[in-house]
Amino acid sequence: MADTTAAVTYGSYLKIEELLALQQPRSEGPEHDELLFIVIHQVYELWFKELLHEFDRIAALLTADETSRAQHTLKRVLTILKVMVAQLDILETMTPLEFLSFRARLDAASGFQSDQFRQIEFVLGVKSEQAIRRFSEHGRARSALETRYHAPTLWDAFLQYLAREGYNVPAARLQRDPTTAPEPSPEIQEILIDLYRRDVKNAELCERLVDLDEGIQEWRYRHAKMVERTIGAKPGTGGSSGAAYLRETVGRPLFPDLWAIRSRL
Numbered sequence: 001m002a003d004t005t006a007a008v009t010y011g012s013y014l015k016i017e018e019l020l021a022l023q024q025p026r027s028e029g030p031e032h033d034e035l036l037f038i039v040i041h042q043v044y045e046l047w048f049k050e051l052l053h054e055f056d057r058i059a060a061l062l063t064a065d066e067t068s069r070a071q072h073t074l075k076r077v078l079t080i081l082k083v084m085v086a087q088l089d090i091l092e093t094m095t096p097l098e099f100l101s102f103r104a105r106l107d108a109a110s111g112f113q114s115d116q117f118r119q120i121e122f123v124l125g126v127k128s129e130q131a132i133r134r135f136s137e138h139g140r141a142r143s144a145l146e147t148r149y150h151a152p153t154l155w156d157a158f159l160q161y162l163a164r165e166g167y168n169v170p171a172a173r174l175q176r177d178p179t180t181a182p183e184p185s186p187e188i189q190e191i192l193i194d195l196y197r198r199d200v201k202n203a204e205l206c207e208r209l210v211d212l213d214e215g216i217q218e219w220r221y222r223h224a225k226m227v228e229r230t231i232g233a234k235p236g237t238g239g240s241s242g243a244a245y246l247r248e249t250v251g252r253p254l255f256p257d258l259w260a261i262r263s264r265l
C-alpha cells in the first residue's frame with residue numbers, strides 16, 4: 001500500500017502558513033510601523049509562554065532536589081530575559097509620531113491585558129485577584145490564572161527545597177498562604193546569611209534568583225522608559241495613568257529577603 005502520509009517539512013512542522021497569517025494591522029494603508037508593533041508583541045507572548053514552561057521546570061527540579069539542573073534551567077531563563085530586554089531597543093526606533101499614526105486603532109488594547117505576563121507575575125509571587133477578574137470566565141486565560149493564583153510560587157518551592165537541604169525554615173513559612181506575596185522575613189534572612197557564608201552551592205542558586213529578580217526589574221524599567229519616550233505623560237490605552245503607573249512597579253523586589261541580607265554580609 002502506498003504511504004500517503006506527507007513528509008514533515010519546515011513549513012508543516014512550524015505551521016509557517018498559520019504563523020504568517022497572524023499579523024493583521026488595523027490601520028488604513030496600513031501604517032508602516034504597525035507591523036513591527038504587532039510582531040514584537042507576538043514575539044513577547046511566545047517568550048512569555050517559554051518562560052512559564054521553564055519556570056514550571058525549575059519548580060519541579062527544585063522539588064526533586066536536582067539543584068544543578070534547576071540552576072541550568074534558571075540560566076536559560078536569564079538568557080531569555082536578556083533578549084527580552086534587548087528587544088525593547090527595536091521598538092525604541094519607532095518615534096512618537098510613528099506610533100501615533102496607528103495608536104487610535106488599538107482602542108483599549110494594552111500589554112496590561114496580557115494574561116501570560118500576569119501568570120509570570122503570579123509564579124514570581126506578585127499575586128492579584130483583581131488581575132484574574134479582568135478575564136472572562138471559563139476562558140483559557142482565566143483558568144490558567146486561577147490555577148497559578150492558588151499554586152505555590154517559585155520562592156515557596158525554594159523555601160521547601162532549603163528545608164530539605166537541612167535549613168531550619170519556620171513551619172509558618174513553609175505552610176504560608178500561596179495566594180499572597182512572600183513577605184520579608186527576619187528568620188529567613190538569618191538562614192540566608194548563614195547559607196551565603198558556608199554553602200557555596202546554594203549561595204550560587206540564590207545569586208541566580210537575584211539575577212532573575214533584577215532581570216524582571218530591568219524589563220519593567222526599560223519598558224517604562226520606552227513608554228515615557230513614546231507617549232510622554234499621556235494615559236495608557238489600558239486605562240492607567242501610563243508612565244506614572246509603570247514607574248510605581250519598577251524597583252519592587254520579588255525576593256525581598258535576598259536583597260535585605262546584602263548590607264549584612
Ligand code: HEM
Binds near residue numbers: 117223238249
Ligand atoms: C510603543 C510601545 C508600547 C507602549 C506605548 C506601551 C504602553 C504601555 C502602557 C501605557 C502601559 C500601562 C497600562 C495601560 O494603561 O495601558 C503598559 C503596560 C504594559 N505593557 Fe506596554 N507598551 C508598549 C509596548 C509593550 C510591549 C512590546 C510589551 C510586550 C509584551 C508590553 C507589555 C506590557 C505589559 C506586560 C504591561 C503591564 C505592566 C504592569 O501592569 O506592570 N508593552 N504598556
